Amino acid sequence: MKRCAISECINDAMDTDFCNEHSLALEAIEEKYHGWKKAYGEAFSFEQYLTSLTTTPKVGKNILDVVTLLLEQLGEKSLN
Numbered sequence: 001m002k003r004c005a006i007s008e009c010i011n012d013a014m015d016t017d018f019c020n021e022h023s024l025a026l027e028a029i030e031e032k033y034h035g036w037k038k039a040y041g042e043a044f045s046f047e048q049y050l051t052s053l054t055t056t057p058k059v060g061k062n063i064l065d066v067v068t069l070l071l072e073q074l075g076e077k078s079l080n
């Protein structure tokens with residue numbers, strides 16, 4: 001069975017690349033993004049949003065794990 005995409009997470013992955021807990025974190029991240037877009041406007045990019053989350057207090061550990069991974073993936077993409 002495949003492991004969760006978060007390297008330090010020891011849980012098995014589900015249908016997504018993440019385990020149950022980190023899948024829930026990803027869902028929460030995507031859900032919240034819609035609210036932030038409403039507040040900051042359509043030009044507010046997903047990457048800006050993720051970067052803002054890393055400096056927002058009280059963001060959960062699971063959320064930060066996923067945010068860090070997504071930012072890494074976005075960084076890799078823009079290098080190509």
Ligand SMILES: [Zn+2]
Nearest residue numbers: 004009019022
């Ligand atoms: Zn996980």
